[in-house]
Amino acid sequence: MAYRTLEERFKRLSDIGGALAMLEWDHQVMMPRGANETRAEQVATLRQMAHELLTDERTGGWLDEAEAEAAQLDHWQRANLREMRRSHVRAVALDPALVAALARATARAEMAWRDARANADFGALAPALAEVVRLSREEAAAKAKALDLAPYDALLDGYEPGLRMAQIDALLEPLGSVLPDFLEQVLARQKASLPIEGPFDSVLQMGLGRSLMAQMGFDFERGRLDESAHPFCGGVPDDIRLTARYEAADVTSGLMAILHETGHALYSAGLPKAWRHQPVGEARGMAVHESQSLLIEMQVCRSPAFLGYLAPLLAATFGRDDPVLSAENLYRRAIHVARGFIRVDADEVTYPLHVILRYRLEKAMAAGDLEVADLPGAWNEGMRELLGLTPPDDRLGCLQDIHWSVGAIGYFPCYTLGAMMAAQLFEAASAAEPDILPSVGRGDFRPLLGWLRANIHEQGSLLDMPELLTRATGRPLELQPFLDHLRARYLA
């Protein structure tokens, strides 16, 4: 039966993907610098072998056969077959010469970006970035044709299946017109907080982080916590590799990052066990993934309930009975809002403005309406309109993110779609299980995790994102829950 053969092939692809995930974690956390070249070769070879397996002519034949016999398959198997076809169509859509050209161009642009950013010299990146944008347009056109989508939609769909520009426009444009005024109100009304002063011992920070992770449901028999320059959550569902960075001056910075990554980790760990190593058993998409980290970080862990639980733990861990670490001061700091140039440093209110800027610009670049040479001007204009700031140089402007240089066009909206999804999911979860937030206040995350497991994690890739949201919350993704959340938290 062709379907079974496909399951074996995709199991193999999953094993290769798992090996690659471990090599990537090792690269970020363990690998000595001099191994860069050797590691790049290993990774390139495994990726190429996976690509060959996926695009092999026989894979296409088995897909045709299996689809013809789909009536014999159950619900999950049919969804698995659909996801297999999705990967295959996307992989064969691109000419191998284009794949190779993209790999070369993004490698060059990534290197150029590092220097250009360090020197605030956009001119040093522009030619390499222009080449990436040119090839990404070709990529978008080829995928658009194969998937019968608009070009930018074809790119979006690669990060979050089912996500379309029309849906994003309908959510981000109203948000973009509301937020600047909202931001003014918040800035005028927010209360001052006491500054947190270190030093906070990093070993104690790690211990507290581990203990909170365990309490939230992270299984240290199937995962680790280590350190890296940029916190991330990697690995595979049964071997999750989470990393943190500890700031001696402010314990909350490293801790909130751990809690954020724990949201990703709980999603991975909760994916359907019966479908491990098959496409339908994988996480839905990047927006849904981000919804899980932001639900934990923003909805849950920046709430007064959680911070009321955390405050005495902080005092006990660091032996400090200090009003700076009181629940109220922690909360004021957790919801502190400020205009700034840098997306990754932004708070919950201003973050979407950074994303809206990038969304508008990348759509225009993908469509050919904006050329790379005009990017710095368009960026600064957008910053003035959305945030009222003019970057003093491109390092604090259009050179701050790596995404476009590595060809990730269509990714940025996932951050804010994830934030909206988090608000809508948490609203639905709290309505269904009113004890969720009170339990969090007692350090009991089981009611929360139970709802997320059943409604999101265990769904894997059974449904596309709009359908997943509708099943979980009774309606498709809307802006209102996110706005309600922002009003309740920042203007109450």
Next chain:
Amino acid sequence: MAYRTLEERFKRLSDIGGALAMLEWDHQVMMPRGANETRAEQVATLRQMAHELLTDERTGGWLDEAEAEAAQLDHWQRANLREMRRSHVRAVALDPALVAALARATARAEMAWRDARANADFGALAPALAEVVRLSREEAAAKAKALDLAPYDALLDGYEPGLRMAQIDALLEPLGSVLPDFLEQVLARQKASLPIEGPFDSVLQMGLGRSLMAQMGFDFERGRLDESAHPFCGGVPDDIRLTARYEAADVTSGLMAILHETGHALYSAGLPKAWRHQPVGEARGMAVHESQSLLIEMQVCRSPAFLGYLAPLLAATFGRDDPVLSAENLYRRAIHVARGFIRVDADEVTYPLHVILRYRLEKAMAAGDLEVADLPGAWNEGMRELLGLTPPDDRLGCLQDIHWSVGAIGYFPCYTLGAMMAAQLFEAASAAEPDILPSVGRGDFRPLLGWLRANIHEQGSLLDMPELLTRATGRPLELQPFLDHLRARYLA
């Protein structure tokens, strides 16, 4: 040109091998227990893909073509082609059904061995081990036919190409008849030493280990030092992963293990850079590898010269001005000899007796002259003859080693052949560069490393082991230098 195509294919195999080496290191050092099953799947898939690439019919065709065009190849390319053919012949010699049966049988026996050893219950291992031995005989027969070798020689050749039973017999049998008397003399004459008493801080132990590694030429830009239950040297030449274990009670135990593994590491790092990722660029064999670790540990680091250099470092590191850590006491302890049951705890004098026992037994098992049921009796009889000891149970007897359970028959001789090679190489090196040992006494390992690089490391797999030894020392492997070394060190 078929040869170029083969280089590409073997480059791919090397990348897969490198990825596997990293996964293996991670398994031993980092991986959480619950990831066992997932990791086993990843490893099995990568191994299978490598096996498929190697045994692919086209590989055989390209080998034929390349051999027909071999006149166009240079010296190293021809050796590379010979090594490619070697791997291919060995891989295709086995029926895939036998490969699969061996994988299953060794996995079962390895699990059974863990329990059997813990409970000193040979009966719990016997059926699984009998199956491994039965299949290993089939493996030996099939490889013998393909390689035109005797069956046990075909197994030996898998660990150290060119190594033959006749050569081992000619070396180990005389050694086995000399050593028991020699041991008596050493035991009667050796001087008492002061016992080392801890605690030695493990962070300081690690710091000292790192600093010695660096001084010996280990490049921490291309490798790491970590901890694991059993010290080993893994990874790939540009990303060497060395591990250690620190005993609080005795700093010399962990340190000697680090120095031993550093010998392996220097060999890997020194392999010919122009042939990275090709078979001819790999380490020669396991006996040669062991010669490099034993040369560093036994010939160099247990010498009075090195210990004279180490003693003040130990005193300074641990802030102890103590006769226990004097060069003389360290030397007495470094060359302390004792009869014991356990091979891995054995000293330089008794170690070969443990190997001779295993060599005799595994030859007999491979030939069908010894059945698994009779192993405990034969083991204990051999122990009495060679070491004058009777193991009180099989945990201290024939259950102590994992090798046979995982199908590694033909490996044990490499340990003692390596020790002999180390003695012969060090004798030749010291004759050629008389400053080697005096330099070591000043903490300068460059003359030693220079000789090893030129004569062993940079030779990769250009020559077979007998030829490598002859080129480096002027003659094939002999027993005499090892006996001279033992006499000079233990009876002087």
